Amino acid sequence: MxxxxxxxxxxxxxxxxxxxxxxSFTNHLHVFTDCxxxxxxxxVGMDLGCNRNTLQEIRQWGWKILLLPLSAxxxxxxxxxxxxxxxxxxxxxxxxxVSGFGWYSLAGAMLTHLAGPYLGTTAFLANLLREIFTFFSxxxxxxxxxxxxxxxxxxxxxxxxxLGLISETSEGRLNTLSLTSGVLHSLAxxxxxxxxxxxx
Amino acid sequence: xxxxxxxLLLGLxxxxxRSTPQKVxxxxxxxxxxxxxxxxFTMGVSIGTNPEIIHNLKSxxxxxxxxxxxxxxxxxxxxxxxxxxxxQIARKEHENDQNHHG
Numbered sequence: 001m002x003x004x005x006x007x008x009x010x011x012x013x014x015x016x017x018x019x020x021x022x023x024s025f026t027n028h029l030h031v032f033t034d035c036x037x038x039x040x041x042x043x044v045g046m047d048l049g050c051n052r053n054t055l056q057e058i059r060q061w062g063w064k065i066l067l068l069p070l071s072a073x074x075x076x077x078x079x080x081x082x083x084x085x086x087x088x089x090x091x092x093x094x095x096x097x098v099s100g101f102g103w104y105s106l107a108g109a110m111l112t113h114l115a116g117p118y119l120g121t122t123a124f125l126a127n128l129l130r131e132i133f134t135f136f137s138x139x140x141x142x143x144x145x146x147x148x149x150x151x152x153x154x155x156x157x158x159x160x161x162x163l164g165l166i167s168e169t170s171e172g173r174l175n176t177l178s179l180t181s182g183v184l185h186s187l188a189x190x191x192x193x194x195x196x197x198x199x200x
Numbered sequence: 201x202x203x204x205x206x207x208l209l210l211g212l213x214x215x216x217x218r219s220t221p222q223k224v225x226x227x228x229x230x231x232x233x234x235x236x237x238x239x240x241f242t243m244g245v246s247i248g249t250n251p252e253i254i255h256n257l258k259s260x261x262x263x264x265x266x267x268x269x270x271x272x273x274x275x276x277x278x279x280x281x282x283x284x285x286x287x288q289i290a291r292k293e294h295e296n297d298q299n300h301h302g
Binding site: 159 | 209212220225231233235237239246247248250253254261268272275280
């Protein structure tokens with residue numbers, strides 16, 4: 001699956017960059033993206049309904065499931081803060097950028113508005129790259145690092161764009177974990193970003 | 201966001217219904233794979249057709265790259281060790297319970 005994903009991403013970039021696709025497709029791209037996302041999330045919903053593995057994780061963890069998104073958020077912020085001096089970025093700015101947790105459209109727009117186009121652009125790209133890293137690594141990470149690490153990769157995207165892949169890779173075992181973690185990450189994004197930027 | 205919730209609930213409803221033939225529910229894997237591949241393809245096209253992204257990649261690309269890498273890695277490691285720690289506690293509790301009963 002990872003190979004197929006890489007091929008379809010790079011094929012998309014190449015065809016888009018070379019303006020090979022008909023304008024009727026590229027002009028309505030967001031409609032096609034929404035349709036694809038609808039199909040993927042619909043299939044995960046169906047899997048939730050008829051797969052017995054689905055509730056296994058929730059039953060096993062109970063409320064402790066909340067520690068997954070929490071630890072993932074702390075991990076993201078801590079490690080990127082450690083790298084920020086090397087990149088010559090103030091720690092609170094790097095924390096704000098990675099607090100998009102993969103939701104690049106919101107992080108980019110919010111930081112452009114709050115702190116100018118430079119941080120906005122960096123946030124857009126950094127979070128877009130996080131989503132791409134997730135797409136490329138889920139299949140490799142799951143058997144080696146287990147469920148929590150796999151879900152953590154996706155951040156906020158584990159409730160929509162990367163949900164399908166996480167579900168497919170784990171044969172439905174991570175459906176509910178992935179949805180829960182994604183929703184909590186997504187709720188945190190609009191709270192965390194202004195918090196870091198407005199910090200004195 | 202609302203559309204996604206509808207998609208999820210609609211799928212859940214069809215999946216739970218006992219009258220849904222197994223042929224239909226078995227299709228979910230093919231549907232999911234197709235959805236993922238097409239989703240990533242359209243993502244690629246939207247990157248390729250946006251000259252700004254390619255242009256910005258040159259100016260802020262390396263910073264964005266290392267921030268993305270460190271945040272992904274940080275999330276992975278912290279969640280991995282949290283799960284490991286919780287599983288250890290659960291195992292110990294389980295062993296204690298067995299000792300009590302044994």
